[in-house]
Amino acid sequence: MVQTPGLESPVISRKWLHQAGMAAALLVGILLLLGLAGLVFALLQPVSGNPPILENWLIVIFKLHAEINGLDGELLGRNLLDIVILFLVGVLAFSLANVFQKAGRVWCYIASALSLIAIILYLVTREAGRSTVMLAVLILSVVMLRNQFVQRGISITGIIAAVFLFAGDLTVGIQSNFITILFSIGYMLILAWFFWMARRLLKLSYGT
Numbered sequence: 677m678v679q680t681p682g683l684e685s686p687v688i689s690r691k692w693l694h695q696a697g698m699a700a701a702l703l704v705g706i707l708l709l710l711g712l713a714g715l716v717f718a719l720l721q722p723v724s725g726n727p728p729i730l731e732n733w734l735i736v737i738f739k740l741h742a743e744i745n746g747l748d749g750e751l752l753g754r755n756l757l758d759i760v761i762l763f764l765v766g767v768l769a770f771s772l773a774n775v776f777q778k779a780g781r782v783w784c785y786i787a788s789a790l791s792l793i794a795i796i797l798y799l800v801t802r803e804a805g806r807s808t809v810m811l812a813v814l815i816l817s818v819v820m821l822r823n824q825f826v827q828r829g830i831s832i833t834g835i836i837a838a839v840f841l842f843a844g845d846l847t848v849g850i851q852s853n854f855i856t857i858l859f860s861i862g863y864m865l866i867l868a869w870f871f872w873m874a875r876r877l878l879k880l881s882y883g884t
Contacts, residue, residue: 690774691881697771698877700764705870707761711735712867733758733806734841734863740848741856751848752803759795762805765812766791768873772816772825775880780819787812807845813866814838830872837865 714730715738736751769788773781790808797805817834820826840862847855 693771693774694877694881697768698874698881700767700771701870701877702874704761704764704768705867705874707732707757708734708863708867708870711757712863715739731755731757732761737844737848738856738859738863741844741851741859743851754799754802758798758806761809762791762795762798765809769812769816771877772819775825776819776823780823783815783819787815807842810838810841810845810866813869814842817869826872826876830869830876833865833872834869837862837869841866 710730711732711734715735733751733755740751766788769784769791773784773788776784791812794805794808813834817831817838821828821831821835840858844855844859844862
């Protein structure tokens with residue numbers, strides 16, 4: 677078959693999308709990991725505080741729940757890091773759309789659109805919209821659970837992470853050790869989920 681000049685073959689196109697999704701998932705995982713490292717540093721050096729450039733809104737929510745002396749946080753305000761994470765999640769969701777068929781593909785497009793729309797909402801309100809990340813993870817995990825794109829445990833991990841983080845987000849202002857623990861577990865799980873997704877998409881880009 678002769679390929680039309682200027683057009684990518686479906687195989688090349690899918691490989692490019694898989695690689696883009698892998699890069700997006702890996703970058704989100706790294707950014708979340710850096711946020712966790714910054715929090716640990718702040719706990720060890722409370723006077724110095726947590727470097728703002730590493731602090732995503734999930735870390736701020738944890739600090740608000742934990743109410744640890746020497747740590748404080750403010751959800752209101754624009755954070756470039758949060759915008760980057762929202763954009764990368766949108767890219768990840770879009771890249772996964774070509775993996776599934778019919779309803780699964782539509783839900784991936786919805787997750788991608790919601791993540792990008794959330795950027796506008798966040799820029800306008802300076803607070804709302806960022807939790808769309810958990811919604812996107814929840815949608816993608818449910819789709820993967822039904823389509824067996826990854827091991828069942830990874831899909832369940834994403835679902836649990838999204839639910840735990842949503843619970844912490846909706847209860848900001850309530851001091852509770854139980855909520856803090858659930859939120860911490862959710863953060864670790866969603867961190868693992870993004871790295872797992874990066875690994876799966878990397879293998880998929882090589883046809884394995």
